[in-house]
Amino acid sequence: MNLGELRREYSRTGLRRKDLHADPMRQFELWFQQACDAGLGDPSAFSLATASASGAPTVRTVLLKLFDQRGFVFFTNYASKKAQQIEENSQVGMLCHWLPLERQIKITGRAEKIPTKESAKYFATRPRGSQLGAWISPQSAVISSRKLLEGKLCEAIETLAGGEVPMPEKWGGYRIVPETMEFWQGRENRLHDRFCYRKQESSSDWIVERLAP
Ligand SMILES: Cc1cc2nc3c(=O)[nH]c(=O)nc-3n(C[C@H](O)[C@H](O)[C@H](O)COP(=O)(O)O)c2cc1C
Structure with missing residues (x-):
């Protein structure tokens, strides 16, 4: 098989600075809704990257179960490999890929356990x-x-x-509190649109920068 021939142009639409919400969570909400409306399979599935204290990375799929101004919540086993790595190193990466829409959202931030009460509330609905x-x-x-x-x-x-x-004692949610959020829209000739929101240290405002593809 010649993998070099597996290629396509990305030409659905573009992303302009003036179309972006000042608040990246609002922008996430809009794209998430559009992924749901497009009927994509498992739109809430995302890749979660964690790393050990020494920097050895691992990545796996988990399901996003809640998001709001505080961040993104997923549930898992608190004794799992990912949980062990989060205990050692709370910095994580999160990637939502909605390829039929020629989009991805890349998020970096810190993961923290949510209160047991909140996990129990969700566990009861499973x-x-x-x-x-x-x-x-x-x-x-x-x-x-x-x-x-x-x-x-x-x-x-x-x-x-x-x-x-x-609810098992070793089970619960993590909230990923975002520090950067990058919105990627595929474009022709691999000249994709990328806008990255970065939290300012001195305030709760976000700076938005265009990145080269
Ligand atoms: C579509 C999909 C959704 C998944 N959702 C979750 C999830 O929400 N939580 C979870 O712990 N594992 C989920 N998994 C399983 C994980 O990918 C992974 O196998 C498991 O969490 C163990 O990972 P770890 O050994 O790196 O901790 C999902 C897998 C797939 C393919």
């Missing part, structure tokens, strides 16, 4: 199967077989006997 899955899976640990998980699932179903699934 489908029972997802609640049980979170309960029994030692996420990121080496396990001997799938059978082990299935056995634990049967045990949990029996033990709980239809009762409420309590």
